[in-house]
Amino acid sequence: MPLSLVSRCNDRQPVLILDLDGTILDTNSFPHWVLRLARAKFDHLGRAQRVAISLAVFAAFIRRRLRLADHAMFKRRLQQIWQDATHGDAGAAEQQMIAELQRFVRPQFAPLLADVAADRVDAVLATAAAGDYALGLGRALGFRHVLATPAGGAQPDHDNAGRQKRDAVLALLLDRGWHTRPLVLYTDHVDDLPLIRISQTTYWFGTEEMRRQLVRDMPQTDLRPGLRKNDEPALST
Numbered sequence: 371m372p373l374s375l376v377s378r379c380n381d382r383q384p385v386l387i388l389d390l391d392g393t394i395l396d397t398n399s400f401p402h403w404v405l406r407l408a409r410a411k412f413d414h415l416g417r418a419q420r421v422a423i424s425l426a427v428f429a430a431f432i433r434r435r436l437r438l439a440d441h442a443m444f445k446r447r448l449q450q451i452w453q454d455a456t457h458g459d460a461g462a463a464e465q466q467m468i469a470e471l472q473r474f475v476r477p478q479f480a481p482l483l484a485d486v487a488a489d490r491v492d493a494v495l496a497t498a499a500a501g502d503y504a505l506g507l508g509r510a511l512g513f514r515h516v517l518a519t520p521a522g523g524a525q526p527d528h529d530n531a532g533r534q535k536r537d538a539v540l541a542l543l544l545d546r547g548w549h550t551r552p553l554v555l556y557t558d559h560v561d562d563l564p565l566i567r568i569s570q571t572t573y574w575f576g577t578e579e580m581r582r583q584l585v586r587d588m589p590q591t592d593l594r595p596g597l598r599k600n601d602e603p604a605l606s607t
Contacts, residue, residue, distance in 0.1 A: 385543065387554070387565060392559060394483075395475060403500065410455065472511075517535070573597075
């Protein structure tokens, strides 16, 4: 059955859990965000402020390269810089970031995203991306439920990845009363193994080599290839 025709006629209809980077987007949003922040093109700020932002990003990058900070710490520091840089811009930088990333939405997701926006399916966008732009992007794509790394870097121990991402999804499912329904996951990364293990079906947008390895390692898992650029636009369950 084409996914675009799925309707919520009973509690056995799946809840769809979708990753962002490398899955819905045919790119990783993080480098785009870092580059936009490093360039410091914030029109509401003066030249000295923009230079200070660029230097702060560079310093954070050097700490990361020297392995003085892990990826989560690096992301958290950039979130703090972003919040300072965008303060008072009425959301202009966030909207520019969202518009840039929307260009990378895989065209084969159009039917599914149309169903999400029309509330014909129950779906959750669950991503480790910074909520500073991922929450707005998710809403722009039509999602009512978006889980991301909290905006502003305010929670130092919460990176919405791995087990924490799974737990956030489970908490939302329980809150919505969806916890007894089957899960269909769309992802491209082994960081989502905790979610793969609790999903009835997973569509894999990573490399075919990694998919085959996961199938060998987890033979009980229904791990299907995700559609590529030249495939038919309708995703199937």
